[in-house]
Amino acid sequence: MQRLEGLSKLTGAERYLDDEPLEGPLKGCLWGMTVRSPVSRGKITRITYGAGFDWSQFVVVEPSDIPGPNETYLIENDQPVLAPGYVRHMHEAVVLIAHQDRNLLRRAVASVRVDVAPEPPALDFRLTPRPDQIQRGSDNLLKKLQIRKGNIERGFAQAHKIVEGEYETGAQEHVYIEPNAMSAWIEDGPTGDVVVVRGSMQCPYYVLNALKHALKRDESRVRVIQSPTGGGFGGKEDYPSTIALHCALLTLKARRPVKIVYDRSEDMAATTKRHPSLVRHRTAVDQNGKMLAQHIEVILDGGAYVTLSPVVLSRGIIHAAGPYTCENVLIEGKAVLTNSVPYGAFRGFGAPQTIFAVERHMDRIAAALNLDPLQVRRVNLLKDGDTTSTQQVIKGGTDRHALLDQTLHIANYDAHKREAEKFNRTHPYLRRGVGVATVLHGAGFTGNGEVYLNSKVDVAGRPDGSLEVLAASTEMGQGTNTVFTKIAADAAGYDIADVFVGTPDTFRVPNSGPTVASRTVMVVGKLVERAIDELARQVGQNGSPLRGPALKSAIQAWHRANPESELKGRATYQPPPDVKFDDKNYIGDAYATFAWGVCVAAVEVDLRTAAVRVLDFVAAQDIGKVINPVLATGQVQGGVVQAIGWALTEEMKFKDGGMHNNTLTNYIIPTSDDVPSIRVHFHENPYPHGGGGAKGVGELPMDGPAPAILNAVAHATGADPRAIPLTPERLLPLLR
Amino acid sequence: MQTTASNPAASTLQIAFSLNGQAIDIAVDPRERLLDTLRYRLNLPGTKEGCGEGECGACTVTIDDLPANSCLVPTFQVRGCSVRTIESVPKAELGPMLAAGATQCGACTPGVVMTAHWIKQHSQVLESQTLRALMAGNLCRCTGYDGIIDGVRRWIGGPQ
Numbered sequence: 001m002q003r004l005e006g007l008s009k010l011t012g013a014e015r016y017l018d019d020e021p022l023e024g025p026l027k028g029c030l031w032g033m034t035v036r037s038p039v040s041r042g043k044i045t046r047i048t049y050g051a052g053f054d055w056s057q058f059v060v061v062e063p064s065d066i067p068g069p070n071e072t073y074l075i076e077n078d079q080p081v082l083a084p085g086y087v088r089h090m091h092e093a094v095v096l097i098a099h100q101d102r103n104l105l106r107r108a109v110a111s112v113r114v115d116v117a118p119e120p121p122a123l124d125f126r127l128t129p130r131p132d133q134i135q136r137g138s139d140n141l142l143k144k145l146q147i148r149k150g151n152i153e154r155g156f157a158q159a160h161k162i163v164e165g166e167y168e169t170g171a172q173e174h175v176y177i178e179p180n181a182m183s184a185w186i187e188d189g190p191t192g193d194v195v196v197v198r199g200s201m202q203c204p205y206y207v208l209n210a211l212k213h214a215l216k217r218d219e220s221r222v223r224v225i226q227s228p229t230g231g232g233f234g235g236k237e238d239y240p241s242t243i244a245l246h247c248a249l250l251t252l253k254a255r256r257p258v259k260i261v262y263d264r265s266e267d268m269a270a271t272t273k274r275h276p277s278l279v280r281h282r283t284a285v286d287q288n289g290k291m292l293a294q295h296i297e298v299i300l301d302g303g304a305y306v307t308l309s310p311v312v313l314s315r316g317i318i319h320a321a322g323p324y325t326c327e328n329v330l331i332e333g334k335a336v337l338t339n340s341v342p343y344g345a346f347r348g349f350g351a352p353q354t355i356f357a358v359e360r361h362m363d364r365i366a367a368a369l370n371l372d373p374l375q376v377r378r379v380n381l382l383k384d385g386d387t388t389s390t391q392q393v394i395k396g397g398t399d400r401h402a403l404l405d406q407t408l409h410i411a412n413y414d415a416h417k418r419e420a421e422k423f424n425r426t427h428p429y430l431r432r433g434v435g436v437a438t439v440l441h442g443a444g445f446t447g448n449g450e451v452y453l454n455s456k457v458d459v460a461g462r463p464d465g466s467l468e469v470l471a472a473s474t475e476m477g478q479g480t481n482t483v484f485t486k487i488a489a490d491a492a493g494y495d496i497a498d499v500f501v502g503t504p505d506t507f508r509v510p511n512s513g514p515t516v517a518s519r520t521v522m523v524v525g526k527l528v529e530r531a532i533d534e535l536a537r538q539v540g541q542n543g544s545p546l547r548g549p550a551l552k553s554a555i556q557a558w559h560r561a562n563p564e565s566e567l568k569g570r571a572t573y574q575p576p577p578d579v580k581f582d583d584k585n586y587i588g589d590a591y592a593t594f595a596w597g598v599c600v601a602a603v604e605v606d607l608r609t610a611a612v613r614v615l616d617f618v619a620a621q622d623i624g625k626v627i628n629p630v631l632a633t634g635q636v637q638g639g640v641v642q643a644i645g646w647a648l649t650e651e652m653k654f655k656d657g658g659m660h661n662n663t664l665t666n667y668i669i670p671t672s673d674d675v676p677s678i679r680v681h682f683h684e685n686p687y688p689h690g691g692g693g694a695k696g697v698g699e700l701p702m703d704g705p706a707p708a709i710l711n712a713v714a715h716a717t718g719a720d721p722r723a724i725p726l727t728p729e730r731l732l733p734l735l736r
Numbered sequence: 737m738q739t740t741a742s743n744p745a746a747s748t749l750q751i752a753f754s755l756n757g758q759a760i761d762i763a764v765d766p767r768e769r770l771l772d773t774l775r776y777r778l779n780l781p782g783t784k785e786g787c788g789e790g791e792c793g794a795c796t797v798t799i800d801d802l803p804a805n806s807c808l809v810p811t812f813q814v815r816g817c818s819v820r821t822i823e824s825v826p827k828a829e830l831g832p833m834l835a836a837g838a839t840q841c842g843a844c845t846p847g848v849v850m851t852a853h854w855i856k857q858h859s860q861v862l863e864s865q866t867l868r869a870l871m872a873g874n875l876c877r878c879t880g881y882d883g884i885i886d887g888v889r890r891w892i893g894g895p896q
C-alpha cells in the first residue's frame with residue numbers, strides 16, 4: 001500500500017500551517033513573535049520597548065498575563081511559560097509580541113532590550129559545579145537512577161583483565177525541514193469560550209495538558225488540533241506545548257487569531273536538542289572476552305529545566321549494558337542541570353548515547369584482549385532465557401547470533417575486511433575499515449509507562465458502513481495514517497478505500513498517548529485492531545464479531561435503526577500478560593519487548609584531511625512483522641542517515657551557553673552525496689502483542705550507526721576515537 | 737529571514753514575468769524574496785521555506801530553466817524571466833517517486849521534485865555527474881535519500 005498523502009506531498013498540495021491562507025478561523029490573524037533572553041542566567045532588571053514604534057498597536061504578553069500558573073506542564077512543571085523575572089538559559093522566552101504586519105513585528109521585536117544582571121552559569125555538565133553555579137538542590141542534579149544486578153565486586157575480583165573507557169556524545173539538533181508553527185483562535189462553546197490551538201506537533205494531548213494547566217481551563221474549553229507536520233524526530237514532542245501556550249496567550253489577550261511560525265535560526269537556537277552525554281565503562285572480562293562485571297556511569301546534560309530528562313535518563317541506563325548478558329552489573333545514571341537550552345526528546349531518547357558507549361567499548365575490550373570484536377560480542381550476546389541488567393528474562397524467539405551472522409554475510413563483512421587491509425598496505429593516504437554494532441531498542445514506554453498512559457482508541461462505524469480510526473497518534477512523515485489504514489482494513493476485512501483516519505483533534509479523538517517511543521504501530525496499532533473488534537461485536541449477533549461486507553452492512557443497518565447516533569468501538573491499553581517492572585528498584589521487564597539490530601559500516605578515512613566517508617552501510621533489524629516494506633525501509637534509512645550526521649558532522653557550537661551555529665550553513669546535516677545507499681534487511685519475527693505483529697521501528701536505526709562507524713574508523717586507522725561527532729578537528733590529533 | 741514590503745522607506749518596482757506559463761505583472765519591494773511573492777502574494781504555497789538561507793533547497797524553483805533557491809532571489813530579478821514552480825509539474829508523472837518512498841514528511845519534497853524534474857529534462861547532466869551529487873542541494877531529514885534517489889532513477893527511467 002502506498003503512502004496515503006504521498007501524492008499531495010509530491011505535488012506540493014499538502015498544506016502545512018504556514019501555507020494556509022489567513023481565512024476562516026484565521027481571518028484577521030496577527031503574527032506572534034518571541035523576545036528572548038540574551039544571556040544564560042540572571043535576574044531581568046529591565047525590559048525596554050524600542051523607540052519609534054507605536055506600542056499601543058502591538059499586543060504584548062508578559063508573565064502577568066498568564067491566567068494560571070506560569071509553568072509548562074510536564075514531569076516537574078519547573079519550566080516557566082515566560083521567564084518570571086529570571087532567566088536560566090540563552091534564548092529563553094521573555095515577552096511575546098503580536099502584530100498584523102509581520103515585517104513591522106520583526107523590527108519591533110528586535111528593538112526590545114532585555115537587561116539582565118548576569119549570574120554565573122553552569123555550562124559544562126561534566127564538571128562539578130562551583131557553589132555560585134548551584135541552582136537546584138546541593139549539586140544541580142535533575143535526576144539520579146541506578147540499576148544493580150549481582151555484585152560487581154565479585155566480578156572484578158575474578159577478572160582476567162579490567163577494561164575502562166570514557167565516551168562522549170554531543171548535542172544534536174532535529175532539523176525537521178518544517179520549522180515549528182502554531183496557530184490559535186477563540187471559538188464559542190457550550191460552557192464558555194474555547195481556545196483552539198492548531199499546529200505542527202507530535203503529541204496533541206501533551207499540548208492540551210499544558211494549555212489546561214497554565215490557562216486554568218478544563219478540556220471543554222481548550223481544543224488542540226494537529227496540522228500536517230513536516231517532521232518531528234522528538235523535536236515536536238514537548239516543545240510544541242511552549243509555542244502553543246505562547247500562541248494561546250497572545251490570542252487571549254488580543255481576542256484575535258494568532259500565528260507563530262519560527263524561522264530556521266530561531267527554531268535551532270530556542271528548541272530542544274539531543275542530550276549530550278558522558279558514559280564511563282569499567283568492565284571485568286575473562287580471557288575469552290566474557291564480561292564478568294560491568295560498571296557503567298551515565299551522565300546526561302539536561303539543560304536548564306527538568307523537561308523530559310528523567311525519562312531520557314531512564315531509557316539511557318536501561319540500554320547502557322547493550323544487548324548482552326552479564327551476571328554483575330551496576331549502572332549509575334545522572335542528569336545534570338546546566339544553563340543551556342533544555343535538552344529533550346530525540347529519536348532514540350537516551351539509548352543512542354549509551355549504546356554508542358557500550359558498542360565502542362566492546363571493540364576496545366577486543367583490542368585489549370587481542371580478540372576479534374565479533375567474538376567478544378558473540379560470547380556476551382543475549383540468548384532467549386538470559387537476563388538483561390534489569391533481570392528481564394529475554395524471550396520472543398529471535399536468534400540474535402543468527403541475526404549477527406546473517407548481517408555479516410549480507411554486508412560482505414569478511415571480504416570488506418580483507419580488502420580494506422590489503423588496500424591500506426598500499427595506499428599512501430587513504431585508509432579503509434569496517435565496523436560492527438549490535439543493538440537493541442525497547443519498544444514502547446519504559447516500565448509501567450504504558451499502563452500509566454492507559455491509551456485509548458475509538459473506531460467509528462459511519463452511516464455508509466465505512467470506518468474512521470480516531471486516535472491521537474500523529475502523522476509526521478513516518479506513515480501513521482497509511483499504516484493505521486492498513487491495520488484497520490486487515491482487522492475489519494475491509495478495502496482500504498473504506499477506512500479513514502481522523503485528524504488528531506482533542507474534541508474528536510481520545511488520548512492514545514504521545515506519538516513517540518516507537519510505540520504507535522505496536523501499541524496504538526494493537527488498540528486499533530481491538531477497537532474494531534469491539535465495534536464488530538456491538539453490531540454482531542450474540543456478541544460474535546463480524547468481518548468484511550457483513551460488518552459493513554451491519555453498521556449501515558445499525559445507523560438506520562439509530563439515526564443521528566454515533567457508533568464507536570473503543571479499546572483501552574492492556575499490558576501483555578506477565579510483564580512486570582519494579583520502577584523503584586529498576587528490576588523486571590523494562591519493556592514488553594525489544595527490537596534487535598545489527599549494523600555494519602565500511603568507511604574510508606583520508607589521512608590528509610581526517611575526513612571520514614561511509615562507503616557502505618548495512619542495517620539489519622528485527623522489528624517484528626513488517627507492515628509496509630517501503631515505509632519501514634524508509635524509517636531505517638532515514639534513521640541511519642540521521643545517525644551518520646550525529647556521528648560525523650553535526651556539531652552544536654556554543655557561545656555563552658547559546659547555540660552559535662544556529663543555521664544550516666554551519667550546522668551540517670548529511671546530503672545525498674555524503675552518504676551511501678543504506679542497505680536494509682528485515683528479520684521478520686511477528687510479535688503477538690503488537691499491531692499487525694509489529695514492534696517499534698522508529699528509533700532502533702538511530703542506535704547502531706555511530707558506534708559502527710567509529711569502530712570502522714578505528715579499524716581503518718588504528719586510532720581510538722571515543723567522542724562524537726568525529727569531525728576532522730576531533731580525529732586529526734588521534735591519527736599519529 | 738524574510739524582508740518584504742512595509743518598511744515605509746521602500747519604493748516598489750513594477751515587473752512582469754512568466755509564472756508557470758502565465759503572464760504576471762506585479763509591484764514588488766526591491767527586497768522582497770521570490771519565495772514570499774510566490775507563497776504569500778501569488779497564492780502558490782507549494783514552494784516551501786526550510787531555511788531561508790540557500791542551504792536546504794525546499795524552496796527550489798526554476799528560473800529560465802535553471803534550478804534556483806527562491807529564498808535567495810529578490811523578486812525583481814526575475815523581471816522578464818520564465819519561472820516555474822512545483823505547481824507546474826504534472827501529477828501524473830509522480831507515481832515512480834511515490835512508489836519508491838521519495839516522500840515522508842513532505843517538507844523537502846516540492847524542492848526535491850523540482851530538482852528531479854529538471855534533471856529528467858536535462859538527463860545529459862548525468863553523463864558527468866552522479867544523481868547523488870545532483871540532488872545534494874536538496875536536504876531531506878526523513879528518507880536518508882535512498883527513496884529519493886530510487887524514485888528519481890525510476891522516474892527518469894535510468895538503470896534501476
Ligand code: FES
Pocket residue numbers: 784785786787788789790791792793794795796805806807808
Ligand atoms: S528555504 Fe531556500 S534553500 Fe532553504
Ligand code: FES
Pocket residue numbers: 177230231477838839840841842843844845875876877878879
Ligand atoms: S521527507 Fe521529510 S524532509 Fe524530506
